Amino acid sequence: MYTQGLNSIDKIAAPDGEQAERFQARIDADDRIEPNDWMPEQYRRTLVRQISQHAHSEIVGMLPEGNWITRAPSLRRKAALLAKVQDEGGHGLYLYAAAETLGVSREELIDQLLSGRAKYSSIFNYPTLTWADIGAIGWLVDGAAIMNQIPLCRCSYGPYARAMIRVCKEESFHQRQGYEIMLTLSRGTPEQKEMAQDALNRWWWPCLMMFGPPDGESQHSDTSMRWKIKRFSNDGLRQKFVDATVPQAHFLGLTIPDPTLHFDEAGGHWVYGEIDWDEFRRVLAGDGPCNRERLAVRRKAHEDGAWVREAALAYAAKRSAATRQKAA
Amino acid sequence: MTEKAIPLWEVFIRSRNGLAHRHVGSVHAADATMALQAARDVYTRRGEGLSVWVVPSSAITASDPAEKGMMFEPTGTKIYRHPTFYDVPEEVGHM
């Protein structure tokens, strides 16, 4: 579903020299970098970190929505939600595979997630309390994700760009799925409408945080932009999201929980209020409502599955030994 | 501790009869049978495929990008391999 605009660039020496210049020239010419090509170590590490954070976000992102698969209120909704959460698993898989082309194994990446060393998008540390949250996630979280992911389809690293093309193609139904849920609720009974408004109230601000810290604070944006790992600034994407979303909320007859929100005629943009960056940093650092819960669930699934993975490998080893013996 | 790695497989799919299999991505699986099932489950959920191949990633031998010059550039000057190299008068018609 989503990578956060964390812009974490490794703090190692920026590359220089003739090789680095040739590398930059390729990027400037919109050439794609492929797995075995020479690349600055900083580029490689930055990508591994960003792609794996993105993958982890997809995997952890399965949990808040997965929470409602068994309680979806109709069979149509149940099938759609299950297919969507399954897609997120698939997206995690494509992204882990893209990271693996940079010389790190899926096992190592999962180990980084489970040991708490890796980050994932802060949004998934918020709870899904009602069915309307499933609508709000599809509409807002996936909507925010799309803003960020479409430019990544043109990222300079080939395997990441290709994975993102597949992800974006598959995700095209996700946001519509969510908006349709919100539309149905907002045209439903008073309880349903209240549920929809409550979900918007709780998800709006965390969704704005998904785009990452304001441009002034993110010191690494420049390098990422120069390498075309990132093509738009956090604030630029955030504004694009707000401009697209506010009219959609009005169509639903819902109120954005921001009393200062107003349209700036001159600039042609919706102007939003102050984002609580303390909350953002706190949730990212581990103190969101569900951080411990999410990791505990992932760890349990991994530990409970260990004997299955061992069995599959043991069986494969036995079979290939038997084949060798037959050949001898 | 990092556990024992489950092998990586490359997945190739024929989307329509008449087309060649095309690389679509990778899966992890302990053996070929399970890799084929995983490829089917992961990469053909939207009617993308009529035929699937899986190949152990370790079985692929790749050219070295550093040798790109030696490997691929010499062909750049062999323009006589292309039809446009030859002049045929217009009155002869399409050839």
Next chain:
Amino acid sequence: MATTSIQVAETPLVRLALQRADDALVLGHRLSEWCGHAPVLEEDIALANLALDLIGQARELYALAGEAEGAGHDEDQLAYLRNERAYRNLLLLEQPNGDFALTIARQFLYAAFIDPWWRATLHATHPGLAAIAAKAEKETAYHLRHSAEWLIRLGDGTPESHRRAQEALDRLWPYTGEMFEPAEATLVADGVCADPPGLRETWNATVDAVLAQATLQRPKDGWMQTGGRAGRHTEHLGPLLAELQYMQRVLPGAVW
């Protein structure tokens, strides 16, 4: 406006459609509980595929049941507004997921039965049911393949996986007899569906072949549990339905 449970006028055809629909929904629901919790990512996706196949089958079968009943009940009313005594699924399918071995064994034991049942129903005299069979048979053929391959790996993997797979089989075996209870005589006579007792040989052959490859022991046929078709379930169905039906029960009559 309170919506109480609906009453369904069950003719033999309605009952048959509800049995198969409830089977598919209950098993699909159980499989969907795995989403996000499977042993490997690839299997998360595979289990969701199985669940989606089954939920899709359930929807078509409920539509068929509703149409056959003719009282205007739609798929959601049939799924969400019948209580546990009105559910007609096999006891085997409502058993909790347990560990991965139990989930795989449950899937295998059922698929080895339902796949040939759908195949035999391809030529049913009821065109609606035959059409569902044409789609379902391909899906369940893959369910059988997938669960059999896993059962073989678990059985012939490590000592721990072998033990877990054997325990799963032993635990589920008493629920397998119910699958072979005869269909209603009029349905069989009219060629509407295959009669389950006739599928036992096929099932035995599949099960024996896979268990042999898996180095697992076939449990002895002892007392077989029964009652699902009459709505006498194990204690596991109630909580499943409480969760499944939650929204429709707390906000009755709403459109979702």
